[in-house]
Amino acid sequence: MVRRKLITPLVLLLGLAAGTALAQPLPETGADLHEGVASCATSVCHGKVSADPDANVWLNEYRVWLRQDYHSRAYRTLQTAQSKAIATKLGLPSAQGAKICLDCHADNVAPEARGRRFQISDGVGCEACHGGSGQWLESHAEVGTSHADNLARGMYPTEQPLARARLCLSCHLGTRDKFATHEIMGAGHPRLAFELETFTVNQPAHYEVDADYRERKPAIEPVNMWLAGLAVTGLHTLELLQDEWFTRPSLVPELSFFQCHACHHPMDDLRWTGESDRLPPGTVRLNDASLVVLLAVLETLSAEEVGGLRQALDNLHQASQQSREAVVAAAQALHGRLAPLVEQLSSARYGAEQQRLLRRELLAQSAAGRFRHFTAAEQSFLAVETLSLALEDAERLKVQLDALYQSVEDENRFVPQQFAVRARQLMGAL
Ligand code: HEC
Numbered sequence: 001m002v003r004r005k006l007i008t009p010l011v012l013l014l015g016l017a018a019g020t021a022l023a024q025p026l027p028e029t030g031a032d033l034h035e036g037v038a039s040c041a042t043s044v045c046h047g048k049v050s051a052d053p054d055a056n057v058w059l060n061e062y063r064v065w066l067r068q069d070y071h072s073r074a075y076r077t078l079q080t081a082q083s084k085a086i087a088t089k090l091g092l093p094s095a096q097g098a099k100i101c102l103d104c105h106a107d108n109v110a111p112e113a114r115g116r117r118f119q120i121s122d123g124v125g126c127e128a129c130h131g132g133s134g135q136w137l138e139s140h141a142e143v144g145t146s147h148a149d150n151l152a153r154g155m156y157p158t159e160q161p162l163a164r165a166r167l168c169l170s171c172h173l174g175t176r177d178k179f180a181t182h183e184i185m186g187a188g189h190p191r192l193a194f195e196l197e198t199f200t201v202n203q204p205a206h207y208e209v210d211a212d213y214r215e216r217k218p219a220i221e222p223v224n225m226w227l228a229g230l231a232v233t234g235l236h237t238l239e240l241l242q243d244e245w246f247t248r249p250s251l252v253p254e255l256s257f258f259q260c261h262a263c264h265h266p267m268d269d270l271r272w273t274g275e276s277d278r279l280p281p282g283t284v285r286l287n288d289a290s291l292v293v294l295l296a297v298l299e300t301l302s303a304e305e306v307g308g309l310r311q312a313l314d315n316l317h318q319a320s321q322q323s324r325e326a327v328v329a330a331a332q333a334l335h336g337r338l339a340p341l342v343e344q345l346s347s348a349r350y351g352a353e354q355q356r357l358l359r360r361e362l363l364a365q366s367a368a369g370r371f372r373h374f375t376a377a378e379q380s381f382l383a384v385e386t387l388s389l390a391l392e393d394a395e396r397l398k399v400q401l402d403a404l405y406q407s408v409e410d411e412n413r414f415v416p417q418q419f420a421v422r423a424r425q426l427m428g429a430l
Pocket residue numbers: 070071073074075077103104105106107124128129164167168169170171172196198199200202203
């Protein structure tokens with residue numbers, strides 16, 4: 001395998017120093033007033049019927065959100081039969097009245113942070129992503145206001161990949177304040193899965209990265225969006241492992257940190273192969289999907305760092321056989337090694353050659369059975385697809401890509417060996 005140094009030249013986004021993106025408070029914790037979707041939605045603001053060709057933004061964002069974006073129905077979801085059943089099983093009087101549900105299905109800021117037009121029933125509204133508009137609602141529409149002015153007044157930097165990843169993951173994975181526990185899953189909540197580039201594409205766009213956008217904000221390549229999401233998911237998971245959700249005492253630890261399919265698969269489908277890790281048979285493994293894919297990426301890009309990272313991940317798995325304290329220490333150690341790499345990894349420029357190399361390596365590891373847990377195979381597939389789209393040969397590889405997709409399409413019928421075979425077939429077609 002060809003190994004390369006971590007890429008040059010470095011393009012630091014908007015000249016922001018490393019760490020800034022991660023330091024920005026999330027919209028839900030910022031101090032600014034959330035004025036409500038109604039204050040964005042009038043026809044002179046973001047509520048036009050169709051995109052305005054003369055403005056630098058579409059101005060019909062509200063309509064796109066309302067009609068096409070799942071976030072606008074997130075609160076209504078809490079009123080469905082499925083949510084009612086979840087709430088009943090959890091002993092909650094109602095889902096739409098429960099903080100634990102509202103925290104992810106709405107812009108559930110503290111009462112004192114709610115403006116006059118704020119309505120909880122708006123679901124995941126504009127300010128749940130763009131930040132409380134208390135200080136910028138008026139000014140951001142004035143001529144001559146720059147994006148930097150908006151950020152200084154508390155607008156959330158959704159255009160920065162690392163900050164965006166933190167934002168999306170706050171609901172699509174959880175935080176120390178809100179989390180979809182195994183108890184919630186057991187009551188019928190869907191498993192949470194996330195990949196930043198795929199979810200960015202899947203969220204109906206209410207903006208366009210065109211010439212004037214690029215003057216105001218950086219245009220992020222899909223490969224960078226993917227890597228930012230992957231890296232932040234890894235860090236975020238390691239942070240959650242150090243929090244109450246994992247450390248609180250109980251006989252059985254919080255199960256949503258583990259591979260769901262380690263437990264949830266039929267008994268006639270024996271999967272233990274004994275390869276690629278040193279944990280004893282029958283071990284319930286921590287879910288390390290984003291971390292193993294991230295390590296595959298780092299292995300392709302730079303030889304030096306990775307030995308230590310592999311060891312640190314191995315330590316985490318070993319620690320999971322010992323105690324919560326050992327897991328916290330190992331998660332902290334791995335986090336400490338990964339955190340300094342994230343800014344560079346997500347903002348470096350990757351040429352076509354490097355993207356091809358990354359895809360080949362992911363497929364090689366997939367074919368070798370390195371991603372034999374469903375969640376890792378899922379991340380690997382999404383990455384290979386993103387890279388193929390970026391390399392513009394997804395059409396040519398359609399048959400093999402579709403076949404690989406079919407092997408991860410239904411998590412309940414995932415067969416690791418099949419995934420490996422199809423990865424090899426795709427590799428052969430490159
Ligand atoms: C405040 C919480 C919250 C934030 C922040 C958030 N989401 Fe979501 N997202 C949700 C919820 C809840 C749903 C499910 C809504 C429903 O179906 O009722 C969802 C659904 C989605 C879906 C549709 C999923 C599907 O099954 O097709 C996509 C895509 C998505 N989000 C992308 C994103 C992206 C990208 C970001 C970051 C820019 C983001 N989300 C930020 C809460 C959030």
